[in-house]
Amino acid sequence: MLVDRANVAPKLLHWYDRHHRTLPWRAAPGEAAPDPYRVWLSEVMLQQTTVAAVKSYFAAFTTRWPTVEALAAAPDAEVMSAWAGLGYYARARNLIACARAVVDEHGGRFPSEEAELRALPGLGAYTAAAIAAIAFGQRAVVVDANVERIVERLFAIAEPLPKGRTAIYAATASITPDDHAGDFAQAMMDLGSSLCAPRKPACALCPLSEECAAFRAGEPERYPVKAAKTAKPVRRGSIFWLEAADRVLLCRRPPKGMLGGMRALPTGPWGTEDPGLTDAPIAADWRFVGAGRHVFTHFALDHKVYAARMESQDIDGEWWPIAAIEQAGLPSLFARAAAIGLAARETA
CATH class of the missing domain: 3.90.79.10 (Nucleoside Triphosphate Pyrophosphohydrolase)
Incomplete structure (x- = not known):
């Protein structure tokens, strides 16, 4: 079943105008881009963590360290202590290293290009793309867990993760618009966190149901296809x-x-x-x-x-x-x- 790629972005952006989440690190749809520092900080915090859990930490960090310069100057121990409870402590170490690299190597200004962002400590493909799109309006292909699930259903991609990520990235690239890439990325995140949920997706309310191959086949919950789990040592x-x-x-x-x-x-x-x-x-x-x-x-x-x-x-x-x-x-x-x-x- 072919997906009408040209319809995806316009429909999704129209839905996002009306149903977007209001979050402390975001600008509203169509408004001036938000502070790159706040976008970066939120994206690092949100890795493997829920929005609900991050909000209080984000408020505490931005109150205590309102700029990247302030965070870069903070003692390591204080930042690590403030991070406690968010888990994945390598992210906190990378947070400190990245803040200092932005100050020392870029004069306190985050670079706007995705490739330059990738060169900063701790910024992988997703985080660099998200900052480039959301903070700087660059066309970047932003793929997180929510986007993976939406795209797997939209294109009925049956290859389990992680092998399926190549196909998912290509499919996401094919529907990412040249304009409003930041709004598009955030719209995909919001759709995945609300209607296109892992279980019992609300397909009747989804703006992309007509384009969705999994919905048209009557089996949206088949996706994402999960690989067999291996027991942790x-x-x-x-x-x-x-x-x-x-x-x-x-x-x-x-x-x-x-x-x-x-x-x-x-x-x-x-x-x-x-x-x-x-x-x-x-x-x-x-x-x-x-x-x-x-x-x-x-x-x-x-x-x-x-x-x-x-x-x-x-x-x-x-x-x-x-x-x-x-x-x-x-x-x-x-x-x-x-x-x-x-x-x-x-x-x-």
Whole structure:
């Protein structure tokens, strides 16, 4: 079934004029382009994260660091702490590196060309295209998860991801207009987040239903076709809650690697075997106080939490007030482990 490509952009942009979301990093349809800094910041935050979750973080970041120059000048630890809860901490490290590259190499102004944007730290094909289109009005082919789903249905692309991405990109390029590319990209995002949902798409309300090959075939929910899932490997580890005088010992994760640069509770090694008390901060009367599982992108971590007390704070690390542990900016793995440690204190 052939898709009438010429109708897609006009119909979608007409729908977007009436049904667009109002978001703090956006300009309204047809208005002057928004601040590239805000577009970039929002796009980095939105990777693997929902709009609802990002809004409060975006407001906090832009209040604290209203310009790319302000963010570039911020201490790494403060930015990483403010990022806690958004996950995927490599994005926060890239955020800092990119802000500094824009200031040091581009005089504080984001480049407008997609190729130049790609050269900035942490900007992949999607983010560079989104900034070029949304912030600068450049014609760029913007493909995120929402766009992938819409295009797979629109053109009935049955090849599972990731192999199907070449065909999806080509199909998206064929319907991306020369003008209003930013509005078109955001319209696709809005359509995918509302009507063209993963389950039970609202095809009767969709402005592209007449063009959609999957709808015409009566099987929109067949797409996207999913590849067979493979089980994630499981690692095992220990997390240590060590307290003295109403403070708990925290450390900094190494700059590279999982949760790099973040504040954390001390841990043992993460491997295929239960490490027990290997690499505990001190020899002490450690008590097992709880366990959990944390799922990372490429593996799951089954971890046990051990607690102990010592008389004085005479080992290296950051002794954080236990009453203010929620202000430590711990990533979710360690925030949950801290909650186990806190509960154990109350029952000890």
